[in-house]
Amino acid sequence: MKRSYLGSFLILVSLLLIQGLFLQEVMAQAFPFLKSGKVICGAERTKDYFPKIEGLRVGVVANPGSRVGFVHLVDTLLASGIDVCKVFAPEHGFRGEAEAGELIRGGKDEKTGLPVISLYGNHRKPTPEDLAGLDLVLFDLQDVGVRFYTYISTLHYVMEACADEGIPLMVTDRPNPNGFYIDGPVLDSAFSSFVGMHSVPVVYGMTIGEYAQMINGEGWLPDSLICRLTVVPCLGYDHETEYVVPVKPSPNLPNQTSIYLYPSLCLFEGTTVSLGRGTPFPFQVYGHPALSGSFSFTPESIPGVSVNPPHLDKECFGQDLRVLGLERLQEQKGLVLDWLIDSYENLKGQSDFFISYFNTLAGTDRLQDQIIRGLSVSEIRKSWQPELDEFREIRKKYLLYPDFR
Numbered sequence: 001m002k003r004s005y006l007g008s009f010l011i012l013v014s015l016l017l018i019q020g021l022f023l024q025e026v027m028a029q030a031f032p033f034l035k036s037g038k039v040i041c042g043a044e045r046t047k048d049y050f051p052k053i054e055g056l057r058v059g060v061v062a063n064p065g066s067r068v069g070f071v072h073l074v075d076t077l078l079a080s081g082i083d084v085c086k087v088f089a090p091e092h093g094f095r096g097e098a099e100a101g102e103l104i105r106g107g108k109d110e111k112t113g114l115p116v117i118s119l120y121g122n123h124r125k126p127t128p129e130d131l132a133g134l135d136l137v138l139f140d141l142q143d144v145g146v147r148f149y150t151y152i153s154t155l156h157y158v159m160e161a162c163a164d165e166g167i168p169l170m171v172t173d174r175p176n177p178n179g180f181y182i183d184g185p186v187l188d189s190a191f192s193s194f195v196g197m198h199s200v201p202v203v204y205g206m207t208i209g210e211y212a213q214m215i216n217g218e219g220w221l222p223d224s225l226i227c228r229l230t231v232v233p234c235l236g237y238d239h240e241t242e243y244v245v246p247v248k249p250s251p252n253l254p255n256q257t258s259i260y261l262y263p264s265l266c267l268f269e270g271t272t273v274s275l276g277r278g279t280p281f282p283f284q285v286y287g288h289p290a291l292s293g294s295f296s297f298t299p300e301s302i303p304g305v306s307v308n309p310p311h312l313d314k315e316c317f318g319q320d321l322r323v324l325g326l327e328r329l330q331e332q333k334g335l336v337l338d339w340l341i342d343s344y345e346n347l348k349g350q351s352d353f354f355i356s357y358f359n360t361l362a363g364t365d366r367l368q369d370q371i372i373r374g375l376s377v378s379e380i381r382k383s384w385q386p387e388l389d390e391f392r393e394i395r396k397k398y399l400l401y402p403d404f405r
Contacts, residue, residue, distance in 0.1 A: 039237045039243060042174065063151075085115075089118050094116050119157065120150075136167065147195070155171075159212065159227040160221050164225070179243075180330070184201040187363030188363060207234070209231035210401075214395070258281075262283050264336040265321075268343075270359070273318070274299055274316050277299060278301065285322070292346070297315075298315050
């Protein structure tokens, strides 16, 4: 009886939330001049896309940020009578229970009993068997707008698989918390990998729905494939909107500070420097046992977050970047190379600073070479400009929202 009451209660809550979102959407469409700051995500626009998927057998690509109000999208779909047949899980898992790089196993979702198919590890592209019996795939991931964050690679493989099987894909769009600028080296195709599949800069300034249109439009799927794509856009969003992600998109991006710092600090993953994995503040600090600094931290093993972080149980000295504050991080609108260069200069000769993964993350071998040769930040940034300018022109064709100035 208790389970029955709980199920009924969750259904009632979901339906009330949906009704509330209907009203928000009507107000946003009827009175677009009202700048309330409320962004309505694509998944929340249920009255627009529910009628298009009712009666269809649906597969859902989702993560913990796939929410309608306070309720997970999959739970909302089921409560509304949508025939969800299976779930596809990206890196970190469907409910977000796995750390970066951890093998995601398939199985069943404990809450719903739905089969869960992992799209990470050796199984990145859905197979024909995975898609068998589906009429449509619904893709709803909260991305952070950085090339080496693997959700856009998962998007590519899902689009490719859907195109192979002639199954339409619907992307319910979400704002990009780093969508207010473009920066970093553009990927050299020689360094294409799961942490960078396309010739885009580190920070590309697009929502995942816009990016899906670019994958189709630029012919990035193999064999001239085109995915039957529908994007359900956000309301009340443009590329200058400050969007605070309500649910952490992965275990090591716990807050907005880490999301803003991620584009710059993730490059440390290709070095011997720790970026705070195994602490309560990953992607908000950096340090090394041989660096100097008044701030220190000791990485520990944290199940589900970072089991074996770099410099496990060793005291690291470095910088606490949380003191910068969100406003200053927003104003930078670009990668901060100073931290990387300073660390290299201070550790040079004491350890092998770079590891092979660095060029994979950077998407080029030029950045490592430039740092070793002692080029200044301005010289390095100047070398990016021709390709960034070219990308900006490509990007314009696929924008769904007003661009930043």
